[in-house]
Amino acid sequence: MFKKFAGYSVEDFVKEEKFINWVKFSDPEEDLFWNEFLRMYPVQHDILDQAREIVLQLSIASQMSFDEEDVNDIWQKIESSMPDEPIHGRPIFHIGWRKWLAAASVILVAGLLWLNYQPAKIKAGTYSKLVEKAEIPLKEVVNTTSGPVNITLPDQSIVTLEKNSRISYINNFEGKERKVFLSGEAFFNVTKNPAKPFIVYANELVTKVLGTSFRINAFEENKEVIVSVRTGRVFVFANQDFGKIDSKNKEVVLIPNQKAVFSRKDETLNRSLIDKPVIIVSREELLERTFANAPLPDIFEALEKVYGVKLVFDKELFANCRLTTSLGSETLFERLDIICEAVEANYRIVGTDVIIDGKKCN
Amino acid sequence: MDNSGSDMLLWNTFREGNRDAFARIYNIYINDLLSYGYRITSNRQLIKDSIQDLFLHLWLHRENISETDSIKYYLFRSLRNRIIKNIEKQDTQPQTAESILENIIGDFSVEQVLMAKETESEQIIRLQKAIGKLSKRQQEVIQLRYHDDFSLEEIENLMKLNNQSVRNLLHRAISQLRITIEMAGWSFPFILSFLY
The missing domain is CATH 2.60.120.1440 (Jelly Rolls)
Structure with a gap:
């Protein structure tokens, strides 16, 4: 029964149902099977390892991203349409995402x-x-x-x-x-x-x-x-x-x-x-933050407001640096990585502040 | 994975009108259902409406709903049918939704990838992009197989295809992922493994 898998390539394993199930769900019987297989065909060791890695990565990467807001949104609508008393005996109401962040919701x-x-x-x-x-x-x-x-x-x-x-x-x-x-x-x-x-x-x-x-x-x-x-x-x-x-x-x-x-x-x-500072202002406010050939200090100041994080930098040093950029959904550090690369600056985090160093632009 | 025992218990408890069981079913499966919905169509409102209709229908008709030993399969099948029905309803083209799904090439945007789960590594993001370049059907098979852990047989029934077609889709998808990844010349360990 092992022979079938003796000549398997990485790709073959990745598609093999028995193999996928073993990688994704622990099952002592399957452990025994594959260990025995490796004992008989030790050459397949690396191939099996790689196939395992790919299956695990595929299981993450094949998930389509979606907006987490939908989860509560849909439930609220379902619950409000359900007859009889809702679970908490309270009326259900619908509110937008900003209020959702600020206050309560059911x-x-x-x-x-x-x-x-x-x-x-x-x-x-x-x-x-x-x-x-x-x-x-x-x-x-x-x-x-x-x-x-x-x-x-x-x-x-x-x-x-x-x-x-x-x-x-x-x-x-x-x-x-x-x-x-x-x-x-x-x-x-x-x-x-x-x-x-x-x-x-x-x-x-x-x-x-x-x-x-x-x-x-x-x-x-x-x-x-x-x-x-x-x-x-x-x-x-x-x-x-x-x-x-x-x-x-x-x-x-x-x-x-x-x-x-x-x-x-x-x-x-x-x-x-936190590891990934996110934008703390509303989406509407964010839309106004587009910069066309703007001085870098202005951009940094906007970042401070948008992420609520103190940036420490030398205004004069960066006064001649100009950039065109808009602020999107990235985390603060993703945004800083892009900016710093453009103007050959670098930053480091000290406590709750971010310190930015660099050189003068011409 | 065999959940059939606990699935049956939970499903039957819900069918008896237990709201907690119903909420729990929603809780367990909503993420995968949303994710699957977005794989089939990018029309957010249509996905949300379809899921809402599906659950409301389940609750209102709970007494007439059949038993199941796989809640997940039941929900996926119902959602897929509903989404396709809703796409057809909206569509003025003579084409059927099924044939649209067949031909469309994925429109997975880079932005969408960046907005994905914050903890995902670069490698995963690259793989996501490669998956986004597959045909819609291939994407669906890959997600059902590797993310949602459905068996080939379940995928056949979900997608209304025969065994050979599912195998072919899967085979082509994996080969294509390999080519995309190789052409980009990324030298990650896992990509090297594809060269065997």
């Missing part, structure tokens, strides 16, 4: 149904300690699927819970604060309510906001806890003795495109730029 509920037969296991750790200490019984949602799941909290804030992650929160958000406990990774889009702060406890960090959107990465097994901000202002504290906010020592305020990284080893909390 989206779907991750059914707890599958928890019954697919319980996710996590190590007893920080999260469980935090949850145990909670004085009121909590409602827990666990994402055991292979992708992100959207959850609407009682205040209509939306949590996009990544795989292998879980959150707990107080039913109906009773009390003075909206408390949420997180293990794993999630993106939060929090409804504005200045009277009732929204607080997320994730490993050693406490994140406090009034209404904004941000991402927290706090898997129990990771060395760091990271909070990245998309919109609004976010306060992050280190939470050393669980449950008590220690705001004196370790506290940072984050604005969009910034992140706080807590090193669990050194117990330090640092502020820096």
Whole structure:
């Protein structure tokens, strides 16, 4: 039965159903088969490796990109057309994407149904300690699927819970604060309510906001806890003795495109730029930012506004450099790469600032 | 991959009128369905309407919907039929939508690639571009096969083609990807592997 594959080329393997299934889904029986095959035909080792790599790359590259907004958009329309009470007993309304970023919106509920037969296991750790200490019984949602799941909290804030992650929160958000406990990774889009702060406890960090959107990465097994901000202002504290906010020592305020990284080893909390700063102004505002043969300092100043990131540069040095460009959907660093290459400049990131060096243009 | 047991349970729970199960089905499959929709047509509104109609139809007719052991296949087949029906409805040309799909060369723009998932490596982006240059049908086969993990038999039924046609499409697609990649002269390890 191995003979068939003895003369296979990379291309043959890439098209072979049995091979594809082995690469994409772990199955002990298939492992045995292919290991035995390699034992008999060791020359095929490299070919098999390469074919494996191609199958994996094809599985990513063959996915057509789409707009993530559609996911919530379509669900809202479906839910509003469904007769009977909607899941949360609230009227569903449709709002545009800008409001979606700024405020609340209603989206779907991750059914707890599958928890019954697919319980996710996590190590007893920080999260469980935090949850145990909670004085009121909590409602827990666990994402055991292979992708992100959207959850609407009682205040209509939306949590996009990544795989292998879980959150707990107080039913109906009773009390003075909206408390949420997180293990794993999630993106939060929090409804504005200045009277009732929204607080997320994730490993050693406490994140406090009034209404904004941000991402927290706090898997129990990771060395760091990271909070990245998309919109609004976010306060992050280190939470050393669980449950008590220690705001004196370790506290940072984050604005969009910034992140706080807590090193669990050194117990330090640092502020820096996220890896891929995105545009923080509206699409309409962005359209006005087209530059025809414009002085470089003007372009840099526009970038500062559009990404909300401080650029440090010598105005006089770049005064004679002129560029034609428009701002699109790229991240800040992609845009800077292009500009810097054009004028032979270079940049480096220091904390939350970007420092640009270069030479005079003629 | 065999999900048939849990799929049947989830599907039946939804058919009994459980909203959580319904929402969960949407949650699990919406990304792949959207992605598939965009592979078939670039008409965003048509895709959104088709998906919305499909799910609403499922909910309203849940009591009359048949059992399935592959929810994903069920949804993909329904969505494809719906999109094609909607394209035909819009189309004033005498051509059928199926034949349009047959002949059109992919119009995958570079911009679209750049807007794709932020974490994708350059290599993936290049492969995406190469896939975008295949015929629409080849693109569809590649996505169904490598991204959505359908069997050849399922792809035959989805695309309403016979076994040999699917094999040919797949074969030509892979050969063409190899040629595109070789001509560009990229010297990535995985491209070298194609030279064997």
